[in-house]
Amino acid sequence: MQNTPEIAHRLLLKTSYWDVIKNPYPRRHKIPLDEEITIKSDEMSREDLTHLQSIAIDNSGSSDADDAISLDNNIVWIHIADVASKVHYDSELESFAQQRISNLYLPDQVIHMLPTNLTPLCSLGESETSQAVSIGFEMVENQITNIQVIPSNIKVEKMTYKEADRVINEHKALSKLNSLAKSHKVFRNNNGAIKLNLPTVDIKINQNKVSIDLQQRSESRELIAEMMVIAGRAVAQFAVENDIVMPFVTQDEGSFSEHIIKNKENLTPSEAYQAMRCFKRSKITPRASTHAGLGLESYVRITSPIRRYLDLVAQQQLLGFVTNIETLDETMVKQRIKIANSTASIINKATKQSMEHYKCVYLNQNKKWKGKGIVVDLHENKAILLIPEIAMMTQLKLKSKYELDSEIELKVASIELENRLVDFKPV
DSSP states (O other): OOOOHHHHHHHHHHTTSSOTTOOOHHHHTTOOOOOOOOOOOOOOOOEEOTTSOEEEEEOTTOOOOOEEEEEETTEEEEEEEOOTTTSOTTSHHHHHHHHHOBOEEETTEEEOSSOTTTHHHHSTTSSSSEEEEEEEEEEETTEEEEEEEEEEEEOEEEEEHHHHHHHTTTSHHHHHHHHHHHHHHHHHHHTTOOOOOOOOEEEEEETTEEEEEEOOOOHHHHHHHHHHHHHHHHHHHHHHHHTOOOOEEEEOOOOOOHHHHHTTTSOOHHHHHHHHTTOOOEEEESSOOOBTTTTBSOOBOOSOTTTBHHHHHHHHHHHHHHTTOOOOOHHHHHHHHHHHHHHHHHHHHHHHHHHHHHHHHHHHHOTTOEEEEEEEEEETTEEEEEEGGGTEEEEEEOSSOOOTTOEEEEEEEEEEGGGTEEEEEEO
16 A cells, blocks of 8 residues: 555545544644643733623634623724733743644634633633723724723623624614624725625534534624724734834735626625635735735734734734833744744644545535535536535536536535545536
8 A cells, every 4th residue: 555644544444443533634734732831820900991891702612702892982992812911922832822823623623722721711701800902992984093902801791693693783882883893894895805705614523423504694793703803903003103013914906807896795606706716815924014805004913812823923012012011023023924824834734624524524424415516617618616505616527508607406426535525416
């Protein structure tokens, strides 16, 4: 036998040493596993914001809430779990986070960026009061003014997206924040922002059975996504105004057709597929520049310091500035960006391959599966199809002519689990 990971995987399945449910990809890519390490407590003076109604909205079962939102008259508050006060520059904890770069959210497990005894200490809403870095500002006609950044203590109310969807229009603060978020999204769209609504699925495992659920549109999910974009815009603006070096996220303008730009809110599946190929790659740089995909002059990812290393670096810089601690210079931030970029490709590969693996397992467990494929690209007698209900793409040779966005009912022809390959054919 040829000595490859794929053939070894096939042999382990054939001999029943491994069950099909076994996910080999984190180990194959040498992803460091969860650990606990000693944590020193480090108290700093904090402003008491426990009078605010701070709401953290997340998936059900999530135990690492990074962010919460509040409204205090005209002041919008976005509270971010304070990790930077515990993870200092060049500390053992920072080295730990650098080795991992981000959390891996896989169907069979979560592998954490931070030590498992630190995550619950930082997560919002895990105790009666939570420590946060709170960003407050006013928004008038989509302009952000009077930005303030303070270390704080807050009291957090946790909600799932389903719970928030039920009350979003009656809840005074959520309703007003939702209006602000919708207005801000229109503002970004007018500045050239493009977001593709391609299907996203949730993959879960229960008693070795894989389930795949298409993620439905959720008003509260869209609210939180937009509030986090606003937070990234506010922090980038604050950083530029105060000359703080940050890992800014930038993106050049894509090469979109006039048709896509004019109809970006109502693209067909084939148009969304074509548009996806027209985006320029985003970059992370210590110098502020535009993010064309978001329609913003400058942007920093800041709202997930528990699970993304560069969000933690941004928070360290922000907290260092407001507490008069010396911050990193451009060379040091560039060095951290380089570390993150080199590890991110491994993390992304392990995540992508794990998801593909469990989609194959799902189809293997549901041998009579049938579903619709949508033609999103045509080249001679070959077509690329999007299968929305499992968020997969496949290529078929077509015997008859089809138009773009035609639907074809598909079934599974064969599965190679070790190579994560599925062949589909028309029913």
